[in-house]
Amino acid sequence: MREETVELPELPSLSKLYVTAAAEAARLLISRRDGGRRLPDARHHVAVVRPDLARLTAYQHLLGEPARDVVPAGYLHALAFPVAMSVMAREDFPLPLLGMVHLRNRVEYRDPVAYDDALDITAWAENLAAHRAGTQVEVVAEIAGGGGPVWRGVSSYLAKGAFLPGIDKPGANGAGAQREEFRPPLPTALWRLGVDIGREYAGVSGDFNPIHLSVLSARALGLKRSIAHGMYTASRALAEVGAQKGDSFVWDVSFEAPVFLPAMVSVNIADAVDADGAWERSDFVGWNATAGRRHFVGSVARLS
Amino acid sequence: MAADKYTQFVSRGWGRDLAKRLGLPQPVELRRHVPDAPLVPGPVLLVGTGEGADAVETALKGWDVEVRRDAGTGRAVPSAAQTAAHDGGKAPSSSGPPERRERLGAIVLALDGIGAPEGLSAPFLAAGAALRSLAPGGRVVTLSRRSSTADEPAVAAARSSVEGALRSLARELRSGATGNGILLAEGVPADAPSALGALRFLLSGRSAFVDGQFLTVGTAKGEVPADPERPLAGKVAVVTGAARGIGAEIARTLARDGAKVVAVDVPAAGDALAKVANDVRGTALQLDITTPDAGERILDHALHRHGGLDIVVHNAGITRDKLLANMDAARWDAVIAVNIAAQLRINEALLASDRFRDGARIVSVASTSGIAGNRGQTNYAASKAGVMGMVRSTAARLAATGGTVNAVAPGFIETDMTARIPFAMREVGRRINSLQQGGQPVDVAEAIAFLASDAAGGISGNVLRVCGQYWMGQ
Amino acid sequence: MPITQPAPVRKAVVVGGNRIPFARANGAYTETSNLDMLTAALDGLVARFGLADERIGEVAAGAVLKHSRDFNLTREAVLGSALSPETPAYDVQQACATGLETVLSLSDKIKLGRIDSAIAGGVDTTSDAPIVVSxxxxxxxxxxxxxxxxxxxxxxxxxxxxxxxTPVAPGTAEPRTGLSMGEHQALTTKQWGITREAQDELALASHRNLAAAYERGFFDDLLTPYRGLTRDQNLRPDTTPERMASLKPVFGRHLGAEASMTAGNSTPLTDGASAVLLASEDWAAERDLPVLAEIVDGEAAAVDFVHGKDGLLMAPVFAVPRMLARLGLTLEDFDYFEIHEAFAGTVLAALAAWEDEDFCRERLGLDGAFGKVDRAKLNVNGSSLAAGHPFAATGGRIAATLAKQLHERTRAGDLGRPARGLVSVCAAGGMGVVAVLEGR
CATH class of the missing domain: 1.10.287 (Helix Hairpins)
Structure with a gap:
């Protein structure tokens, strides 16, 4: 069904991809992108990737994960991200990479990955769909170990203001549905995030998107201040669910109001158990107590 | 405890010469107690004959002291037996080089047999002839009988004459030498334990700042301690106001002499009190002595923690100085409450217990202010004079049970308190005594330790001044 | 042949205690270190009981905020004290339960015959807190x-x-939640519906009880004044309900009108040290030392507070029923309760939980409500709200205070049996340590 598998010799450089994307954005200011109304039928693939132990440890320390030999689900996301990015940076990708908003991220972590496992990473884009604010797309990344797929992540992005012909406007359901008013629960945790957190997460994840790095670089891209990586907040919530989640789970997060840095984020994590008293799922939500706005909401659940 | 700076300066080198030329006071560093040192810094000239002289000679020899007898003719003769060796291997020699005058450690005048004022002439002149031979830190001690209304007038006159003569003699002495006397009550033999105990104390470095004073031996009670270095061994002593100053020194001295010390002070002095108690390997009792049950609590602590109570030293005292014209009730009453009322109440409680009453030793700290008076200290002098009254009355009550109660009246003592007196006043206060210097807290403590000892069992109702023979009062 | 083990279980008793008055942070002890204060507390104890040069079986103490140079804090304090330098020592750290844990672990060693005497203690300073580099x-x-x-x-x-x-000062936030202890308690306080009035009333009682205990000289032989301080600096004997009510909430402000925790009904940051002399009965008798109380039993518990399943400071609620079940006792069997007042809400939430039938059935596994604490028996000589709470020093303060109270009551003889006391101390990390003492 897929027409093409692009073999990448190594993990692509995210900074190069960002530069390409910036150049592409600049080019588009002059001549609008034409033709691309459908997603490329291509899978990008990198073979034999190994996590870097020092970077993994730094990641674990930053996110509050125990420094085990098992690689956290969020780190695998970071590992696969350049491959996913390389798909979105393709010339034939129909949406502009820069300014894309991360709406949702869903991960299935099926089998624990050890830091010295040799991994295969494959990424592709699918499900181009209309959104009330533009067009959204799902980028899927799959990681396979020696025995088959171990991790699968689906990231939903929104290209704001990009409306592609032939894509229907959304109905009353889906991401465009009007959100009910947010009533904050009692916090179970409070995150004090300094402006450094963007740079620090960039350092361990490799995601040097300028909107996270500094006030100046964020302003250059039209934001009033830098914002925390969505995946930082999601990964920290995942870490704080704790050891009860085990090594295999489904991890789902939706991003709402961006976290402008520095920030105080109130967090609630609520655990649910099954009839036997065993852990079933933990729902988490993060919000700004002053503004009453929700930053993210999600869950970690037992893999059924 | 170093002597004050001036005393250090004029004690040696060109400072001494300068002071001499200018006619400045020339205080010297006093001879104080050093463990295992000889009792006196040279042989003792014993003047007089009879029961007292013989008792003294026997005692001195027993203490390894070399004795020169003088019958009272004004010419010293060598003693028959001079074989005792001093510690440190320096064998005394009666046949020293004739060109070098022998330095006497002390002159003892045995005057217990004097029956008329004329009898003083020969012994005092003999002593006078020997005064220039007295070593620095030497001692003159008289042993005589206390005059009383029962005496024949001539006898009473002779006995009283001794006091006047000795006090004047003491004012002549220089170089840290002191003159003191022992008064024997009628019927007390010259070799009574307390007579010999007092003699030993007055000859020793322990009495360094006691000068021009008399100790009265009222009874033949008392015991010579087995170990003169640890006369309080096995005793349990309570010292009030022990956290600092004189009280802390009393605690240290009693402990040095072998006592187990309960250091008492107000709770606010806590940390300092703990340090003192731990230093002396005793216990601390945080207690405001003005609380109604202070006596019971002291007794309770001593009995439960140390299995007994032998000695109580009432040292705690406060000053709230103000001219009487400006005095308020709070100042007056506080001083009375702490300095005398608390002692009365505590004694009452302690003496009600048969665990303390028999053989009790109580020593109170009075003050020369209570004797001579002091401007701005009506309240303080009242309290300290009150202490002396209490001592005399209590002594009579204790006589039956073998207990004693005495007071020590310090003069100018170098403490944190006197260090705060303005310089000029402090200098005057220091110099207006025969020793031309302030005393050290240990000097007060030594007197108290002596009065608390078994050797002082025949001494009760005394007020012993530790003042270097202050110019005012007796 | 197997080794023959010595001595069966015997009794461990409290001989007495000593602490320095507790100072408010940056108050009387600003310039003194943990080592200074612990040494002062030890020296006061030594002076009270004449222990100079005594070789004590073991000394255990600790500090919650400890400088890395103080790696051997307790041993260093022993060396600086009048105790025999041949006295071994070790440091304990169990957050605010450090002090009580030293009491329990050392009394266990005494009970097993491994040592005959011990000094338990703790110290903390927030004024001289360790600062670390970034x-x-x-x-x-x-x-x-x-x-x-x-x-x-x-x-x-x-x-x-x-x-x-830029140096980094230690925070009081829980590492796993980022919420300060006060913020955690604010949630528990709200969850149990504890009112502002009830908290202020408890705080007021703490000040009044502590002041009354000072007035009657109760602390004269439990405390050694230090650095000019003769009473706990935080004590406000003359505080009024009106003044309490006028204070603004400092924790749980996100709760809006429901915020109820003020500087008055929360313990302030405090500096101080405490020490407790423990012994076998024989050791005390040989030295004619008093015996105030017996350390009967102890229990530690912890709760899963991280996602709010239980309140951070609620672990004692679980520990007490477990311990009392073992002893066959109920709350009605006690004459005194010493429940550490980290916050007024902590104490009140614990009492509320024990009276809550559903909670006791579901969470404590009991048949119904655990029981009611008679408020007249609670913290009768004041507690941390008035005295202050130098974290690791609180256990020693409570153990010595309760032991003396139990001794006095037992001696009064009106109970017809020894007086019984229950100690409860909550701690960071969702922990709690509790103990039972019986008077002599």
């Missing part, structure tokens, strides 16, 4: 120390950024 500087310096070549050294140095030079 993580960036720390890593750079570590890298520098590993560097061999000049280039490596320069590279390590080049990692240091100006902001790395």
């Amino acid at each position: 993580e960036g500087l720390r890593r750079a310096v570590l890298e520098l120390s590993r560097a061999k070549t000049v280039q490596q050294k320069l590279k390590a140095l080049s990692r240091i950024r100006p902001k790395d030079l």
Whole structure:
């Protein structure tokens, strides 16, 4: 069904991809992108990737994960991200990479990955769909170990203001549905995030998107201040669910109001158990107590 | 405890010469107690004959002291037996080089047999002839009988004459030498334990700042301690106001002499009190002595923690100085409450217990202010004079049970308190005594330790001044 | 042949205690260190019981906020004290339960016959708190120390950024939640519906009880004044309900009108130290030392507070029923309760939980409500709200205070049996340590 598998010799450089994307954005200011109304039928693939132990440890320390030999689900996301990015940076990708908003991220972590496992990473884009604010797309990344797929992540992005012909406007359901008013629960945790957190997460994840790095670089891209990586907040919530989640789970997060840095984020994590008293799922939500706005909401659940 | 700076300066080198030329006071560093040192810094000239002289000679020899007898003719003769060796291997020699005058450690005048004022002439002149031979830190001690209304007038006159003569003699002495006397009550033999105990104390470095004073031996009670270095061994002593100053020194001295010390002070002095108690390997009792049950609590602590109570030293005292014209009730009453009322109440409680009453030793700290008076200290002098009254009355009550109660009246003592007196006043206060210097807290403590000892069992109702023979009062 | 083990279980008793008055942070003890204060507390104890030169079986103490140079804090304090330098010592750290844990673990050693005497204690300073360098500087310096070549050294140095030079003070936030202890308690306080009035009333009682105990001289032989302080600096004997009510909430402000925790009904940061002399009965008798109380039993518990399943400071609620079940006792069997007042809400939430049938059935596994604490028996000589709470020193304060109270009551003889006391101390990390003492 897929027409093409692009073999990448190594993990692509995210900074190069960002530069390409910036150049592409600049080019588009002059001549609008034409033709691309459908997603490329291509899978990008990198073979034999190994996590870097020092970077993994730094990641674990930053996110509050125990420094085990098992690689956290969020780190695998970071590992696969350049491959996913390389798909979105393709010339034939129909949406502009820069300014894309991360709406949702869903991960299935099926089998624990050890830091010295040799991994295969494959990424592709699918499900181009209309959104009330533009067009959204799902980028899927799959990681396979020696025995088959171990991790699968689906990231939903929104290209704001990009409306592609032939894509229907959304109905009353889906991401465009009007959100009910947010009533904050009692916090179970409070995150004090300094402006450094963007740079620090960039350092361990490799995601040097300028909107996270500094006030100046964020302003250059039209934001009033830098914002925390969505995946930082999601990964920290995942870490704080704790050891009860085990090594295999489904991890789902939706991003709402961006976290402008520095920030105080109130967090609630609520655990649910099954009839036997065993852990079933933990729902988490993060919000700004002053503004009453929700930053993210999600869950970690037992893999059924 | 170093002597004050001036005393250090004029004690040696060109400072001494300068002071001499200018006619400045020339205080010297006093001879104080050093463990295992000889009792006196040279042989003792014993003047007089009879029961007292013989008792003294026997005692001195027993203490390894070399004795020169003088019958009272004004010419010293060598003693028959001079074989005792001093510690440190320096064998005394009666046949020293004739060109070098022998330095006497002390002159003892045995005057217990004097029956008329004329009898003083020969012994005092003999002593006078020997005064220039007295070593620095030497001692003159008289042993005589206390005059009383029962005496024949001539006898009473002779006995009283001794006091006047000795006090004047003491004012002549220089170089840290002191003159003191022992008064024997009628019927007390010259070799009574307390007579010999007092003699030993007055000859020793322990009495360094006691000068021009008399100790009265009222009874033949008392015991010579087995170990003169640890006369309080096995005793349990309570010292009030022990956290600092004189009280802390009393605690240290009693402990040095072998006592187990309960250091008492107000709770606010806590940390300092703990340090003192731990230093002396005793216990601390945080207690405001003005609380109604202070006596019971002291007794309770001593009995439960140390299995007994032998000695109580009432040292705690406060000053709230103000001219009487400006005095308020709070100042007056506080001083009375702490300095005398608390002692009365505590004694009452302690003496009600048969665990303390028999053989009790109580020593109170009075003050020369209570004797001579002091401007701005009506309240303080009242309290300290009150202490002396209490001592005399209590002594009579204790006589039956073998207990004693005495007071020590310090003069100018170098403490944190006197260090705060303005310089000029402090200098005057220091110099207006025969020793031309302030005393050290240990000097007060030594007197108290002596009065608390078994050797002082025949001494009760005394007020012993530790003042270097202050110019005012007796 | 197997080794024959010595001595069966025997009794461990409290001989007495000593502490220095507790000072408010940056108050009377600003310039003194943990070592200074612990040594002062030990020396006061030594002086009270004449223990100079005594070789004590073992001394255990600790500090929650401890400088790395104080790695052997308790041993150093022993060496600086009048105790025999041949007295061994070790440090304990169990957050605010440190003090009580030292009492329990040392009394266990006495009970087993391993030692005959012990001093338990604790100390804390928030005025002289350890300050650490930033993580960036720390890593750079570590890298520098590993560097061999000049280039490596320069590279390590080049990692240091100006902001790395800012020192870092310890926070009171729970590491896993980022919420301060007060914020955690604010949630528990709200969850149990504890009112502002009830909290203020408890705080007021703490001040009044502590002041009354000072007035009647109760602390004269439990406390050694230090650095000019003769009473706990936080004590406000004349505080009024009106003044309490006028204070603004400091914790749980996100709760809006429901915020009820003020500086008055929360313990302030405090400096201080305490020590308790423990012994076998024989050891005390040989030295004619008093015996105030017996350490009967103890229990530690912890709760899963991280996602709010239980309140951070609610562990004692679980520990007490477990311990009393073992002893066959109920709350009605006690004459005194010493429940550490981390916050007024902590105490009140614990009492509410024990009276809550559903909670006791579901969470404590009991048939119904655990029981009611008679408020007239609670913290009768004041507690942390009035005295202050130098974290690790609180256990020693409570153990000695309760032991003396039990002794006095037992001696009064009106109960017809020894007086019984229950101690409960909550701690950071969702922990709690509780104990039972019986008077002699």
